[in-house]
Amino acid sequence: MQCALVSRGFDLRDYYGKAFDKVADRIQMQSHPADDPAEVRMAVAWHPPADAFDRYPNLQAVCTIGAGADNVLACPSLRPGIDVVRVVDPAQAEMMSGFITWHVIWHQRRFASYLAQQRRSEWRRLPQRAARSVPVALLGYGQIGSRVAADLTQLGFPVLAWSRTPKSMPPGMRGFHGGDGLFAMLREAEVLVNLLPLTPETRGILNRDVFAALQPGGYLIQVGRGEHLAEADLLAALDSGQLAGASLDVFAREPLAGDHVFWQHPKIVLTPHDACDVSNDALVGTLLSTAEAIETGRRPPGAVDRVRGY
Numbered sequence: 158m159q160c161a162l163v164s165r166g167f168d169l170r171d172y173y174g175k176a177f178d179k180v181a182d183r184i185q186m187q188s189h190p191a192d193d194p195a196e197v198r199m200a201v202a203w204h205p206p207a208d209a210f211d212r213y214p215n216l217q218a219v220c221t222i223g224a225g226a227d228n229v230l231a232c233p234s235l236r237p238g239i240d241v242v243r244v245v246d247p248a249q250a251e252m253m254s255g256f257i258t259w260h261v262i263w264h265q266r267r268f269a270s271y272l273a274q275q276r277r278s279e280w281r282r283l284p285q286r287a288a289r290s291v292p293v294a295l296l297g298y299g300q301i302g303s304r305v306a307a308d309l310t311q312l313g314f315p316v317l318a319w320s321r322t323p324k325s326m327p328p329g330m331r332g333f334h335g336g337d338g339l340f341a342m343l344r345e346a347e348v349l350v351n352l353l354p355l356t357p358e359t360r361g362i363l364n365r366d367v368f369a370a371l372q373p374g375g376y377l378i379q380v381g382r383g384e385h386l387a388e389a390d391l392l393a394a395l396d397s398g399q400l401a402g403a404s405l406d407v408f409a410r411e412p413l414a415g416d417h418v419f420w421q422h423p424k425i426v427l428t429p430h431d432a433c434d435v436s437n438d439a440l441v442g443t444l445l446s447t448a449e450a451i452e453t454g455r456r457p458p459g460a461v462d463r464v465r466g467y
């Protein structure tokens with residue numbers, strides 16, 4: 158089967174060449190624009206150019222590189238009926254959980270203050286706080302959120318989680334849903350972790366109302382999508398002390414401009430959209446199952462609900 162590699166700004170082979178080699182006997186990868194577009198029935202894409210899919214009249218499925226499908230769903234040339242398939246990867250959820258746990262503990266154990274003290278050669282112990290006194294709220298309780306919730310619970314943090322639909326939660330966690338549920342959860346939380354997909358409902362959700370509802374001196378860990386965040390509202394919440402700090406991994410414009418105020422902000426820890434990649438093994442599995450589904454006339458496993466947006 159012919160598969161087009163469609164991305165803007167970088168070559169997918171540089172990151173996932175090994176996975177593409179592993180499936181080469183079943184799926185032939187073609188750089189976009191492919192030489193024989195009528196033969197292309199699937200694509201792998203990351204931030205595809207607006208007209209990318211117009212070229213492929215027989216395209217049936219697009220695999221996104223990553224857990225979020227928003228960048229492909231937003232592409233104007235994605236015709237109705239083309240399935241968008243995301244990689245669901247337990248190894249990625251594990252990586253994300255380690256990343257988030259580090260940032261939760263960075264806040265709980267006051268490491269930003271210790272780093273500042275070290276820079277002043279200042280020996281001063283700060284009051285310690287047990288994990289059980291730092292409630293963590295998760296926006297999103299999907300494949301990644303549920304793993305993060307389980308790991309933080311193991312470490313003793315009280316975990317609250319918000320989803321679109323109600324969930325039955327394991328012992329030690331509490332679930333919330335809907336608009337009222339969101340604010341009921343936030344009022345009890347000190348750390349807020351964003352693990353939502355980007356949809357029309359979630360765009361801009363990290364805003365002044367949400368920050369104001371958290372316990373004073375709260376902390377934001379933003380690993381969803383940059384467009385979830387109202388940047389000016391975050392800066393105001395940091396300036397007022399309502400938020401003690403924020404860890405940011407994703408940004409509305411990536412790469413982040415060199416003169417952006419976030420780079421030098423003393424209360425912000427920043428990483429370049431690097432919380433967790435999908436593993437080659439999971440990508441190989443997704444490519445093969447998508448090709449097989451196309452060949453047998455089935456809907457590919459992992460296809461997102463295009464109306465719901467995730």
Ligand SMILES: NC(=O)c1ccc[n+]([C@@H]2O[C@H](COP(=O)([O-])OP(=O)(O)OC[C@H]3O[C@@H](n4cnc5c(N)ncnc54)[C@H](OP(=O)(O)O)[C@@H]3O)[C@@H](O)[C@H]2O)c1
Binds near residue numbers: 224319
């Ligand atoms: N920074 C990075 O490197 C990185 C890496 C991977 C993923 N991500 C981000 O993490 C996101 C989540 O990934 P995932 O695999 O866990 O996604 P997922 O399995 O699809 O889970 C999404 C969760 O969000 C909830 N949700 C969606 N819309 C909602 C709404 N309007 N109100 C309340 N809850 C809502 C869903 O609720 P239901 O359970 O009720 O459906 C579900 O619990 C991705 O979309 C991406 O934005 C970032």
